[in-house]
Amino acid sequence: MTCIINTMRLVTLEDVRAAAAAIAPHVVHTPLLTFDSGLLIKPESLQPIGAFKQRGAVNALSRIPSGDRERGVVAYSSGNHAQAVAYAAKTLGMPAAIVVPENTPQLKIDATRAHGAEVFVVGITERESRAAELVAERGATLIPPFDHPDVIAGQGTIGLEICADLPDVATILVPVSGGGLISGVAAAVKALRPDVRVIGVEPELAGDTAASFAAGSLVRWNAHDRARTCADGLRAEPSELTWAHIREYVDDFITVSEDEIRDAVNQIARRTRVVAEPSGAVPVAAYLNRSLPPGPAVAVVSGGNIPPSLLASILG
Amino acid sequence: MTCIINTMRLVTLEDVRAAAAAIAPHVVHTPLLTFDSGLLIKPESLQPIGAFKQRGAVNALSRIPSGDRERGVVAYSSGNHAQAVAYAAKTLGMPAAIVVPENTPQLKIDATRAHGAEVFVVGITERESRAAELVAERGATLIPPFDHPDVIAGQGTIGLEICADLPDVATILVPVSGGGLISGVAAAVKALRPDVRVIGVEPELAGDTAASFAAGSLVRWNAHDRARTCADGLRAEPSELTWAHIREYVDDFITVSEDEIRDAVNQIARRTRVVAEPSGAVPVAAYLNRSLPPGPAVAVVSGGNIPPSLLASILG
Incomplete structure (x- = not known):
């Protein structure tokens, strides 16, 4: 054991x-x-x-192997992590797909889109499954908020x-x-x-x-x-x-x-x-x-x- | 000429x-x-x-000859210059006397006192003359706000x-x-x-x-x-x-x-x-x-x- x-x-x-x-x-x-x-x-x-979440997101994206970068990153978040990953992806030149729950304020959705990310609005219980689908479909890398x-x-x-x-x-x-x-x-x-x-x-x-x-x-x-x-x-x-x-x-x-x-x-x-x-x-x-x-x-x-x-x- | x-x-x-x-x-x-x-x-x-006024005030005070420092500094101001000189004097260990007009908000007077300065509240037209008196009485150095x-x-x-x-x-x-x-x-x-x-x-x-x-x-x-x-x-x-x-x-x-x-x-x-x-x-x-x-x-x-x-x- x-x-x-x-x-x-x-x-x-x-x-x-x-x-x-x-x-x-x-x-x-x-x-x-x-x-x-x-x-x-x-x-x-x-x-x-x-x-602060920009620090972790930029570091995580910077460590993605160059061969995987063009397939992009995926994150699910209703908060600062969404914008952090969108910002980091824009900064490092990678595509980003962000899954947000339907109760997310429009202001945060707009801010995430403004960083060039694709935003998927889903039911609250579907966040993880939709993110997993995107990862599977695209061969993208999932960026967790802290884990x-x-x-x-x-x-x-x-x-x-x-x-x-x-x-x-x-x-x-x-x-x-x-x-x-x-x-x-x-x-x-x-x-x-x-x-x-x-x-x-x-x-x-x-x-x-x-x-x-x-x-x-x-x-x-x-x-x-x-x-x-x-x-x-x-x-x-x-x-x-x-x-x-x-x-x-x-x-x-x-x-x-x-x-x-x-x-x-x-x-x-x-x-x-x-x-x-x-x-x-x-x-x-x-x-x-x-x-x-x-x-x-x-x-x-x-x-x-x-x-x-x-x-x-x-x-x- | x-x-x-x-x-x-x-x-x-x-x-x-x-x-x-x-x-x-x-x-x-x-x-x-x-x-x-x-x-x-x-x-x-x-x-x-x-x-920003802290920058100019600290520099001006730092250039006062050591023999003149114990006689302190004087400033007249109703604004950020008062706090800048008070802060700089506290930081560099000099006494400060600040002359403020009577219409100065109490919040700013309190903030200036909180930096350890002596505050003189005078009529609006008496600011310069009271400051000049303090300079003469104490042998202090006048710190102008910009000139x-x-x-x-x-x-x-x-x-x-x-x-x-x-x-x-x-x-x-x-x-x-x-x-x-x-x-x-x-x-x-x-x-x-x-x-x-x-x-x-x-x-x-x-x-x-x-x-x-x-x-x-x-x-x-x-x-x-x-x-x-x-x-x-x-x-x-x-x-x-x-x-x-x-x-x-x-x-x-x-x-x-x-x-x-x-x-x-x-x-x-x-x-x-x-x-x-x-x-x-x-x-x-x-x-x-x-x-x-x-x-x-x-x-x-x-x-x-x-x-x-x-x-x-x-x-x-």
């Missing part, structure tokens, strides 16, 4: 360094911005697609940049959904600086990974419960691969309330002049409302794709 | 390079962000005080960064008020890349420098007329020193309407996830509504200190 989880290969610092070299021409090296005397933010909302080492290594470049730009960082706060972002960041940071504390942050209403962390093994919440939070980018759950990284490298978890998340969106705009979506604001909510270890902290503000009317209502 | 204007020493590339070295530890090297396929923005709203070579050289570092980060830049759009920003940017850019077009942008309602440029000599508008624009950071007028730089180095001027400015604030937030104040959005308004020379353009988004309620009303 093979114990799969113990032999699962985790992403290494070398993987993340290779990803950094591959994606450098196609992503923004986001600056650290002062939130207050104790916190800097890493504003991934400043990426061209408005979210892949190349995607994780791409997201990990955020950890490299933080360690390079703030050598005395003590704590890094990272939003957690499927876990690709924190897996990459933690793998890179713990290899470089084992003393830095990497803390996952979730909405209380989608706190399944915090519950898993407390229990020491994966706890599953049903999708309906996870969908209650306004942080619509944080409704996924970890895979075996991301959970293996989290268990190995993450130091702690914090959960925050819906009111705390909305207040953090407001404070980020006022103090740093950056637009954050609720999912991107959760680490700042943790900083504002919970005790952290001493020393300089960095919050990864993972994205800024918030409907302008929602931002207006939070600011007004 | 001496013709002062012809012998006025203009800021050189070497001055700007020295400024870049002096201010590097204390300012953000702002990234270029994609607005659309033809325009990148240089988001100076991401500086800790929310505006000084060290301030201009500091702002010019934006030009260096643009040329380094986008070697094929063809056009740079810069907001114009007192002219310190465009003087520094144009002096640096024209020394490095004489083929790049540097274009000043003003609100139609405060288009005094555009009028001067068309006339070939300084045209003065009264302060009441210049105060009609919503772009409250663009109501000043050039000095002899900044006008000399503008006449020598700037290629063209564009003016934009109040509606175009508000729409640009909206588009910047939506497309780049950056908060811009009306004064910072005018170059994007020029891009969206006027014809530009061919080739990649950069808009210097000079600041993001907009009242949240105004931003909400523009977004909503």
Whole structure:
């Protein structure tokens, strides 16, 4: 009998360094911005697609063998991953087919099409099967949103940049959904600086990974419960691969309330002049409302794709 | 008879390079962000005080001889210059006294005090005289908002960064008020890349420098007329020193309407996830509504200190 989880290969610092070299021409090296005397933010909302997911998508596509590139890529997503893959495909000159559920906002469909991708709108339960059909028909490569080492290594470049730009960082706060972002960041940071504390942050209403962390093994919440939070980018759950990284490298978890998340969106705009979506604001909510270890902290503000009317209502 | 204007020493590339070295530890090297396929923005709203003026202030203070530093600095301003000098003084460990007119929003007074500066609130007509008194009483150094070579050289570092980060830049759009920003940017850019077009942008309602440029000599508008624009950071007028730089180095001027400015604030937030104040959005308004020379353009988004309620009303 093979114990799969113990032999699962985790992403290494070398993987993340290779990803950094591959994606450098196609992503923004986001600056650290002062939130207050104790916190800097890493504003991934400043990426061209408005979210960190561009890093993982560009890295994953850059690693597709040249012979497979003309057959293109396929992704299914209602969120930032769709735009990330469409953007990466355009950037690297590959065709992209994106499968989105029928409840996806027209704005996001239009943005995905604007990057030159072919968009397939399907029933919510048909996303995976339609994507699988496209992969089979075209011989295309499926790009998962988080459950892949190349995607994780791409997201990990955020950890490299933080360690390079703030050598005395003590704590890094990272939003957690499927876990690709924190897996990459933690793998890179713990290899470089084992003393830095990497803390996952979730909405209380989608706190399944915090519950898993407390229990020491994966706890599953049903999708309906996870969908209650306004942080619509944080409704996924970890895979075996991301959970293996989290268990190995993450130091702690914090959960925050819906009111705390909305207040953090407001404070980020006022103090740093950056637009954050609720999912991107959760680490700042943790900083504002919970005790952290001493020393300089960095919050990864993972994205800024918030409907302008929602931002207006939070600011007004 | 001496013709002062012809012998006025203009800021050189070497001055700007020295400024870049002096201010590097204390300012953000702002990234270029994609607005659309033809325009990148240089988001100076991401500086800790929310505006480019930190660059000039830090450079000017860094050049005060060590024997004069303990007597501190004085500035008068109702706007971003107050916070810029307060921030620079705190950063470099000098006392700062800031004179503000009585109609200054409490939010800005609080922000200036938060940087550790002493704030003097006076009648609008007493600003300069009270500042002069403080300089005389304390032996402090007066830091003007734009009419000084060290301030201009500091702002010019934006030009260096643009040329380094986008070697094929063809056009740079810069907001114009007192002219310190465009003087520094144009002096640096024209020394490095004489083929790049540097274009000043003003609100139609405060288009005094555009009028001067068309006339070939300084045209003065009264302060009441210049105060009609919503772009409250663009109501000043050039000095002899900044006008000399503008006449020598700037290629063209564009003016934009109040509606175009508000729409640009909206588009910047939506497309780049950056908060811009009306004064910072005018170059994007020029891009969206006027014809530009061919080739990649950069808009210097000079600041993001907009009242949240105004931003909400523009977004909503």
